[in-house]
Amino acid sequence: MRLQSKLTLFSAISKIVVVLLLIAILPPLIHRVAILNTDKRLNEKKDNVLEIISEQGIENFIAEGDEGAYGSYNLLKEEFISMEQIAEPVAIDTVENSLRKVDEEIVEYRVLSLTFEVDGKYYLLEIGRSIDTILESIDTMQKYALYFLAAVILLTVFIDLAFSKILLQPLLVIVKRLKRIGHPSTFTPKTINTTTSDFLYLNNAINDMMGQIQDAFLKEKEFIGNVSHELLTPISILQTRTENLLTDPEVPEHLLVKLVDNQKTLHRLKSIIQALLLISRIENEQYLKNEEVSLTILANEVAEEIADRAEVKDIKLNVKLEDDWTLPQANYSLLFTMLFNVVSNAIKYNKPNGSITISGAPKGKGYELCVTDTGVGIAEEHIPNIFNRFKRLHGPDNESHGLGLPIVQTVARFHNIKLTVNSTVDVGTTFCFKFSKS
């Protein structure tokens, strides 16, 4: 997931958590605030009543000779005020919820009760406010609080999204540039337009690192070029000299055989250097992958090229490829060398009247090409070393330079092909190339 999406998601989730918390806390909180407000209002009313009584006397409420009670409800029974004379001097000053029966209807009120004394008589004052009214206002408050919160969240999420987009723009530019690098040599260092010091640092670090990689690649390329020149030129001289000597009529026959031996040794030296240079050049990305390669064509052409060798050793060579698979960007001659080397080994290490099968079939989301032989097999402890160019395993002929399989592996890596080997001694070996959808 992209950083920007993660940041936005995080900010949205954190806000939702805060809202849920608020939703959980808000009702009791608002309830408490509403009750406190009601109590405050009841107390203010009490003060008003007491003020009126002190100014105008209690007679305004309770007339002389009356039963000693006063009661007033407003029209919708939302509030009431009552005052009655009590016999005992009990001290009460409370605010609490209580149920009252009004016109055959039970209504719950928040009631302030107060006892006081006027002219030696004791009175109980009660001021009440309907709980329903209070709850109604609580609901309204909650509703508006939630609307407000939702609006705030939406607004802040959009602001976060826009801000993080602007803020992370340089990072996106850096990522895009990195994605475009197919090979270090194609990288050109660029400055980045931002005031965020972290991004400037990141960009500079990438520029520096790519510069160093480019230098290393260039030096390696130069080295390969120099090695080529310095080693292959003297070999060229020796080779041409040997060839000229071979045609010299004055060279006696027994020396000709020695010259042929020299030529063979020279050929081995040449092959080793060329194999090592090939591996280095592939690793140095000096080969292009700009061809469309059909595996069916490749397998058939390798089989055709090598068929006579199989025939000489009475080995049956089968090619069985299900469906065709085309590599969109590949290097045909390298893939040819890769498959040729594996099939050539399969011939070399096969048994008389043995067989080799080049089979291919779609597997999973990719394609698997396998070369199976009925040969001598490879001992299990040797399998991990067969691709190691520095660990030479002697074949039955003792002539090979042991770089055929490292070349196979290098070409496979260059094309992102997964290579596996299964072998049983005296039964045979299977090399599989797994091509995945690029």
Place this chain on the structure above:
Amino acid sequence: MHVLVVEDEAGLAAELVHFLKQEHYKCDWACNGEDASERIAVNRYDFILLDLGLPDYDGLDLLQEARETDYEPAVIILTARGELEDRVKGLGLGADDYLPKPFSLLELKARMQAVSRRKFNVKSSVHEFHGFELDSTARTVSYNGQNISLTKKEFDLLHYMLLHKNRILTRLQLTEHIWGNILEDDYDSNYIDVHIKNLRKKLSAHAPTDWIETVRGVGYRLTL
């Protein structure tokens, strides 16, 4: 044919010149770019064998100079720097062929002949020998007008031996020619013996093939 060898390695140049003279080419040697540039300007060469890695000159510049002459010499680039760009650039600038070092002199001769046929429009591509006829353009071999079916490798082998007739060819040289640049772990000379055996069998069905000589421990020779 007049050939200019542009090569700074005296040892290699000496072998090249020796070989070409043996093959009846008229041969000059330039050991550096300046010398080569002068010679190209003064003489008319049919072939320039150009080493790209010269101490004083970029070989590709010499190629450009050769291209700008009013006669158009055939240019074969010889280089130990087998980099892809060099090759592409060389062929792009109009080189006729490209031979990476180390190369076989016989391979060089084969390439020079192929270039001559293409470039100098050599019409005759038919070789006659002991009653057999080999057409290198049509890639056919016949005896008294009767076609002999050869595999691709048998044909290549016969053609190559014919090209280097009367010369001992080692199994290695023959192997290198028919399997080209395929980089292998090793080579097995038995394969050549089998091809020669098959070739003899197919040809001797028409006429004796004692002109394909086996040189014990060395290789084969086609005597004409």
